[in-house]
Amino acid sequence: MSQHDSDMRRLPRKPLVDAVSRVLVRQGMFAADAGVSAERLFDLLAVGVDGIEWFGGLIKKIELGEIDPRGQLVQEEKTGDSGVVFDAGPLFPPAALTKVCKAIERSAATTGSAAAIVSMRNRFGPASPFDLLPYCSLITDSRFIGWASSLAGEVDDPPTLFTLRRTDDELVAVDLQRFDIDTSNLPHLAIESLVRMLDDIGLEDVYAARQEDDSAPSVLLAALPKSEFSALAEALEDCESKVIPAEDDPIPMNDFRRTSLRSMLSSHGVQLDEFFDG
Known part of the structure; x- marks a missing residue:
């Protein structure tokens, strides 16, 4: 130790x-x-x-x-039916992602599913704190699967986390990178769900463009209804997962x-x- x-x-x-x-x-x-x-x-x-x-x-x-x-935490660049592109300001990117997650959850409650691509414009670098978990875990509605992906990597292998509520008191996270694409069905279901989601909300072109743009690291955040993505939801229910700390839990330091x-x-x-x- x-x-x-x-x-x-x-x-x-x-x-x-x-x-x-x-x-x-x-x-x-x-x-x-x-x-x-x-x-x-x-x-x-x-x-x-x-x-x-x-x-x-x-x-x-x-x-x-x-x-x-007192600058803007996040600025909206483009709006679709349920897909939005944002540019996070330099002030406090984690707070910008919080605002985006809350907007996604509100939108999903009325449209069925919602997603956003957030451009970080190189404001998350190796020296900056970054973990996907605190953001996708903000999507807490039991009707949805929370999704957070860094757009670094190929479309079939982005660093990706899912969250879902298993009980009223237990919100869990599943890390896609823990599952081998040759031995687990989860990566295949995730890819199918990603393609379908991007097509449904009209962000497929933006997603592809952001993957190619090394100068503007981006994050994809989404809320997917369990009812429409039932196969993915069922697969996640059976996966090894990590319980997300509750908001009132003490902080280990x-x-x-x-x-x-x-x-x-x-x-x-x-x-x-x-x-x-x-």
Whole structure:
């Protein structure tokens, strides 16, 4: 076990979210956007993606005037019947993806299915925190399968996660990359569903173009009705899955991450000494 894996503690989520929100509001971000941004930072931490150093870098860019703290999180580029293309702004891409997921779920509730392609414009790089799980897990309606794919890779092998609600209290994720295309039916069903979905919502040309555009990394997010994609839903029900942490679950943090977060908050005038020491 490394030093970064030692001394793990589970910290209550709300004080952490409130503290990071205060830092962002002090930098000039709108309170609602700050709250969403803080929630996503700790969603990433909850699934093992350390975004604290990246977050500190974002604050420095705001302080230097390189990023407008009241800029748009996401801008709509094109709208179809149930498929939309967005451009995520540089301010806080995880919060932009949150807004897109919520819009998808609302649209799917009325149209049956919905999807969006979000262009990141190189704002997610190797040094940026990125994991698909916190975003497709925002699609929580039991009627739908949540879908999140990076558009890096071939059409038949994009990094892809699905989420579905198995019970009222259990939302799970299935990682497509865990299944061999030669031995499992799931990858075949996923490809068929992807082609059908893109055709239904009129995003097939955009999807193909974005795959070829290395200068604009993109993410596909979708909500697929279980009733219309029943074969995929049944296959996912039987798959090995990961239970997604609930919104009120404590955040697991080792000493290294706690120290980094504490230092970042303290440097911006937010003290949680008793909380971290307790």
